Amino acid sequence: MNFLCGRTILLGVTGGIAACKVPFLVREIVERNGRVIPVLTENAKKFVTPEVLEVFSGERIRELFERPSSPVHISLAGECDLVLVAPATFNFIGKIHAGIADDLLSCLIAATRSPVLFAPAMNKNMWRNPVLQRNIKELESLGYKFIPPGEGPLACGEEGEGRMREVPELLLFVERELCPEKRLSGKKVLITGGGTEEEVDPVRVITNRSSGRMALSLVKAFFFAGAEVKLIMGRHEVDIPSIFPVKNVRTVEEMKEAVLSEFEWCDILVMAAAVSDFIPERKKEKIKKGKEITLKLKPAPDILSLLQKKKKFIVGFSLESRNILKEGKRKLEEKKLDLVFSNPVKVLGGEETEGYIITGKKERKVSGTKEDVAWEIVLEIVSMTT
Ligand SMILES: Cc1cc2nc3c(=O)[nH]c(=O)nc-3n(C[C@H](O)[C@H](O)[C@H](O)COP(=O)(O)O)c2cc1C
Missing domain, CATH: 3.40.50.10300 (CoaB-like)
Incomplete structure (x- = not known):
């Protein structure tokens, strides 16, 4: 039972503290014979370096505008079996809800036909913010999936809901999404x-x-x-x-x-x-x-x-x-x-x-x-x- 084996996961990383857990997520998927293509927002690079993710994934970090010029977002969107955005910031979820495509990650989410899974991570008040909750609800109704955050100590020093799930738990949701057998839904x-x-x-x-x-x-x-x-x-x-x-x-x-x-x-x-x-x-x-x-x-x-x-x-x-x-x-x-x-x-x-x-x-x-x-x-x- 390894639904990661032979699959390509496009891992979107956005600018939150939980991005520091991402190298371990990449390593775990690679160890289980999955391919990970990391795509970082500009702000994500302040929390985890592209070099670390290149080493862990064995993939080159791509940019929207590369030379020679090509529609990287379209080729990546078609190459992956699943897009996982982990961590997903308040800002990035709002951006996808608004239909904005102004960087590589948001462009390829706009273009992909594969399932998109968000792992939100933020301060508890940001998580409870009605604007975010409305955005999540509406995105869910459009078929986007969300991994509910856990409770516990938050990076800001507070305690509560908003922690990104740990790596083994994120992988359970990824495997569930990739599992071809879904006939027990609702049971x-x-x-x-x-x-x-x-x-x-x-x-x-x-x-x-x-x-x-x-x-x-x-x-x-x-x-x-x-x-x-x-x-x-x-x-x-x-x-x-x-x-x-x-x-x-x-x-x-x-x-x-x-x-x-x-x-x-x-x-x-x-x-x-x-x-x-x-x-x-x-x-x-x-x-x-x-x-x-x-x-x-x-x-x-x-x-x-x-x-x-x-x-x-x-x-x-x-x-x-x-x-x-x-x-x-x-x-x-x-x-x-x-x-x-x-x-x-x-x-x-x-x-x-x-x-x-x-x-x-x-x-x-x-x-x-x-x-x-x-x-x-x-x-x-x-x-x-x-
Ligand atoms: C130290 C620090 C930690 C942050 N952590 C988070 C976070 O955990 N979740 C979040 O939604 N935003 C967090 N932010 C705010 C985002 O970085 C900010 O909204 C940024 O615009 C996100 O950009 P992106 O969504 O394009 O990656 C943090 C900002 C700073 C300075």
């Missing part, structure tokens, strides 16, 4: 991930080695295919990009409550979390060391059995020591699921996975990175739901 997907933990006493827990990597890969894959996603995460080792809403839970009981309260919202539920099958009898005080002890475990609630599955598409995960295919098929039937991904215990916590995508009609063996397998699962769901 709401709830994904559980990570591992639950159950207390044995006030300091000790029983948990499992789930990393949350599969859930993160799934959330990205659904996002690329156009879906709206929400996550419910147990203990996990991965960083979840802040653009995805996450509810963090610890225990099976908390996981159950979270799934039950969000279930109504979703069209598709993917239960990728490694939820404990047992709950230990919790001791009120710390168990003293030295003596051999016996832990009493009772079965944990089966969350899937508590859901009214009608009109929802439900995906279960099955983690098995042996008979992976047979056990996966049994789970599909017993729990009345639409799809099961059945995988061996050895994949827990790792970067790669393998297993069977099982539906009522067929099963398919898949292997690769968790991102690749997540994409295969999403494609299977697309074919079954659209």
Whole structure:
């Protein structure tokens, strides 16, 4: 799953402080085998030098009027798969809204037929300014796309909304735009991930080695295919990009409550979390060391059995020591699921996975990175739901 590979991104840079993040954005796209053509406004050159972007992109920085003279803006407009303006200043957004084309970047945006994505970055009052908000709304109605800025400390010393998204998050929006599969647009997907933990006493827990990597890969894959996603995460080792809403839970009981309260919202539920099958009898005080002890475990609630599955598409995960295919098929039937991904215990916590995508009609063996397998699962769901 790499929608940057072999694609050409025209990266417009305008005059805001966040331009200092742009070299890292360029490097990341190039490392993932994408081509980046940077185009700077005159004011952008005060925040990041053309030389740095030339080195990182391997492309010559172009100007509107070059010698020998040629319509550079028309050739660049036709060459790119996507235009990303990052950072996009208050001024530049206003300029495009007004239909002004007085430099290379604004000229090629006027000329391109490729999608144009803006990543605004500015002070919180500039961001809330009604003129800017009107401009964005009207540009959106014309088909231009905007990456909503995040909240946090701003370069001006204030705190609030207006920060340009970090590089990994910008890339998620870029990949979503470049993804050829968009048939999950408008679908709401709830994904559980990570591992639950159950207390044995006030300091000790029983948990499992789930990393949350599969859930993160799934959330990205659904996002690329156009879906709206929400996550419910147990203990996990991965960083979840802040653009995805996450509810963090610890225990099976908390996981159950979270799934039950969000279930109504979703069209598709993917239960990728490694939820404990047992709950230990919790001791009120710390168990003293030295003596051999016996832990009493009772079965944990089966969350899937508590859901009214009608009109929802439900995906279960099955983690098995042996008979992976047979056990996966049994789970599909017993729990009345639409799809099961059945995988061996050895994949827990790792970067790669393998297993069977099982539906009522067929099963398919898949292997690769968790991102690749997540994409295969999403494609299977697309074919079954659209
Ligand atoms: C130090 C400094 C930082 C600035 N940061 C921003 C910013 O983050 N966002 C913004 O919209 N404008 C910012 N501006 C204002 C723009 O640079 C100004 O509007 C300029 O005309 C933008 O030109 P351009 O849109 O053609 O690149 C900043 C100005 C200065 C002096």
